[in-house]
Amino acid sequence: MTTTSVTSPAPIASDPGNVPAEASRPLRKDAARNRELLIASAREVFAQRGMEATLDDIARHAGLGVGTAYRHFANKHELARALMEQTIDGIVAALDAAGANPDPLAGLIGFLESAMAVQAADRGLRQVMMGMHDAAQMEQVHDRMGPVLEDLVGRAQAAGQVRLEVGPTDIGMMVTMLCTVADIVADAAPELWRRYLAIYLNGICTQTCSTDVMAAFPPLSEAQFRTAMAAYKGSLG
Amino acid sequence: MTTTSVTSPAPIASDPGNVPAEASRPLRKDAARNRELLIASAREVFAQRGMEATLDDIARHAGLGVGTAYRHFANKHELARALMEQTIDGIVAALDAAGANPDPLAGLIGFLESAMAVQAADRGLRQVMMGMHDAAQMEQVHDRMGPVLEDLVGRAQAAGQVRLEVGPTDIGMMVTMLCTVADIVADAAPELWRRYLAIYLNGICTQTCSTDVMAAFPPLSEAQFRTAMAAYKGSLG
DNA sequence: CTGTACCGGAGGTTGTTCCTCCGGTTCGTC
DNA sequence: GACGAACCGGAGGAACAACCTCCGGTACAG
Numbered sequence: 001m002t003t004t005s006v007t008s009p010a011p012i013a014s015d016p017g018n019v020p021a022e023a024s025r026p027l028r029k030d031a032a033r034n035r036e037l038l039i040a041s042a043r044e045v046f047a048q049r050g051m052e053a054t055l056d057d058i059a060r061h062a063g064l065g066v067g068t069a070y071r072h073f074a075n076k077h078e079l080a081r082a083l084m085e086q087t088i089d090g091i092v093a094a095l096d097a098a099g100a101n102p103d104p105l106a107g108l109i110g111f112l113e114s115a116m117a118v119q120a121a122d123r124g125l126r127q128v129m130m131g132m133h134d135a136a137q138m139e140q141v142h143d144r145m146g147p148v149l150e151d152l153v154g155r156a157q158a159a160g161q162v163r164l165e166v167g168p169t170d171i172g173m174m175v176t177m178l179c180t181v182a183d184i185v186a187d188a189a190p191e192l193w194r195r196y197l198a199i200y201l202n203g204i205c206t207q208t209c210s211t212d213v214m215a216a217f218p219p220l221s222e223a224q225f226r227t228a229m230a231a232y233k234g235s236l237g
Numbered sequence: 238m239t240t241t242s243v244t245s246p247a248p249i250a251s252d253p254g255n256v257p258a259e260a261s262r263p264l265r266k267d268a269a270r271n272r273e274l275l276i277a278s279a280r281e282v283f284a285q286r287g288m289e290a291t292l293d294d295i296a297r298h299a300g301l302g303v304g305t306a307y308r309h310f311a312n313k314h315e316l317a318r319a320l321m322e323q324t325i326d327g328i329v330a331a332l333d334a335a336g337a338n339p340d341p342l343a344g345l346i347g348f349l350e351s352a353m354a355v356q357a358a359d360r361g362l363r364q365v366m367m368g369m370h371d372a373a374q375m376e377q378v379h380d381r382m383g384p385v386l387e388d389l390v391g392r393a394q395a396a397g398q399v400r401l402e403v404g405p406t407d408i409g410m411m412v413t414m415l416c417t418v419a420d421i422v423a424d425a426a427p428e429l430w431r432r433y434l435a436i437y438l439n440g441i442c443t444q445t446c447s448t449d450v451m452a453a454f455p456p457l458s459e460a461q462f463r464t465a466m467a468a469y470k471g472s473l474g
Numbered sequence: 475c476t477g478t479a480c481c482g483g484a485g486g487t488t489g490t491t492c493c494t495c496c497g498g499t500t501c502g503t504c
Numbered sequence: 505g506a507c508g509a510a511c512c513g514g515a516g517g518a519a520c521a522a523c524c525t526c527c528g529g530t531a532c533a534g
Contacts, residue, residue: 028501028510054491065513070493131466142463150459165448167456173433176421176466177414184413196410203440211402219404222387226379229368229413265479265532291522302482307524 035072037062042079046124051080051133053124077134084128084137091115092144099148104155105162108171109201111152115175116193120182130179142172166204174200185220188228192217272309274299279316283361288317288370290361314371321365321374328352329381336385341392342399345408346438348389352412353430357419367413379409403441411437422457425465429454 027035041062045053055076059069073079094114101107119126127133129141149168156162177200178193185192195217198210220228264272278299282290292313296306310316331351338344356363364370366378386405393399414437415430422429432454435447457465 030500031511034512056492059513066492066515067494067496067513068511071511075492131469133470135467135470138466139463142459142466146459163448163451165451165455169457169459169462170432170436172462172466173418173421173457177417177433180414180417181410184410195407196414199407199437199440201440203436203438208445211400214400214402218402220406220410222379222383222406225406225409226376229375229379229409230372232368233370233372267531268480271481289522293523296482303484303523304482304525304527305480308480312523 031072034062034064034068037064038069038072039079039083042076043083046080046083047122050123051127055079080124081134081137084125084134087118087122087125088128088137088141091118092141095145095148099152104152104159105205108152108156112171112175112197113194116178116182116197119175119179120186120190120193123183123186126179126183130176160206163204163206170204184228184232187231188224189217189220192220195219268309271299271301271305274301275306275309276316276320279313280320283317283320284359287360288364292316317361318371318374321362321371324355324359324362325365325374325378328355329378332382332385336389341389341396342442345389345393345399349408349412349434350431353415353419353434356412356416357423357427357430360420360423363416363420367416397443400441400443407441411441421465421469424468425461426454426457429457432456 026032038058042058045058045061049057053076055069055073056066058076058079059066062069091114095111098107098111101110119129124133128137131138146168149171153162153166153168153171157164157166174197178197181196182190182193195214198213198217202208202210263269275295279295282295282298286294290313292306292310293303295313295316296303299306328351332348335344335348338347356366361370365374368375383405386408390399390403390405390408394401394403411434415434418433419427419430432451435450435454439445439447
């Protein structure tokens, strides 16, 4: 879509190039420092607490006052959007790389693993990818990933690696489901999504495999499961 | 929902027996009628909009004033809890029945299908089962279902029907994931959870199957997927 | 017909989120 | 080293939402 003019190569993070309407004078030293602090803080806070975090939260976490935060960013959405864009670009790039893999299933699995690893560590990102926060940004993701994914699945099927009943949106739905797992066990077992990815892949592939993954990431115990589900309480929304 | 008569012979629905501290006189005719209206309305509203519905909403949906609602029920939680309890009792009963099935896998699958069918139609219930609303009630569910599920999975493994790496909490996690799907496609394809249940079963069973289910419930088209994800926006929390 | 139980919904209370405002501080320049 | 512009901080107000109460008016039971 319209590449946001908000940012340059090293987007938001680096320099005073992102006031759009004005060739601004260089930020004063303290202002520049605080801007960086805010961006770093935002990254952490959004990753940890998700999009419902407040600009107030971000400011406080950066050790700054609220006013300072609002002077630098009109609102949290502007900030969040720019931050997410960077991360999503990385995921899309990973998919493009996967699309070039001569072994389509290996490419697909590799992509899923890297994309999920990023999402497992970032609750804000999960919310964007699951459509729970910014619809426009999610659309953009689908625009860029849809065709590549379709091609990859098609080729994996042609190669006899993936069952013929499977469709491209099954992959999207799988990612969404795995994000739910990642949300639930973010604290207890941050890599448990790998187990359920393995099971699901088992379900859509022609050959059974992944016994080793399932051994490496065993199921939650009954007690762990209960604790995790209870903690999930307010986790979304 | 179903058009069943509101006056079921079940707990909360029937009569003035649930004012605890007082052997109350029978409700006046209009009061009794309104009480039933409120209960029916609550069932619909919670199922459709989930637990974040307000007693105000329920009253309005019943065509009554807010005051009337608050006179009958101290708050929405009291009402919700009683309502959910009935539904959950049904699910637990289904599990107990499944536990008695001589074919453990058939029992397990039958239970999952019936439990998911109920949850797919009731967003409020999904929230309770996923721990997003009432922790105590969820605990109760786990207490009653945990042992039966464990036994069922164990027997299915002993019979060589389910892979040995699988644990009982995998079933719980699977249900949770399927609830996410049900949430997303509640409007677009209310039975699509069956497809993903089939895929997961494929992933945890020793034998591949379910080709027919996957054909009967095909994947969303790209366009459907996008629409559903976009609509999911505020669906949770 | 009369008194009591019940109805309705305006509006108060509390809690949350977002943002603004301005006295005081720091920076960079002369 | 001193002055003005740019910046900081956080109290607090505006906007919103959820929840519940109150009381004038209405419908039922005897």
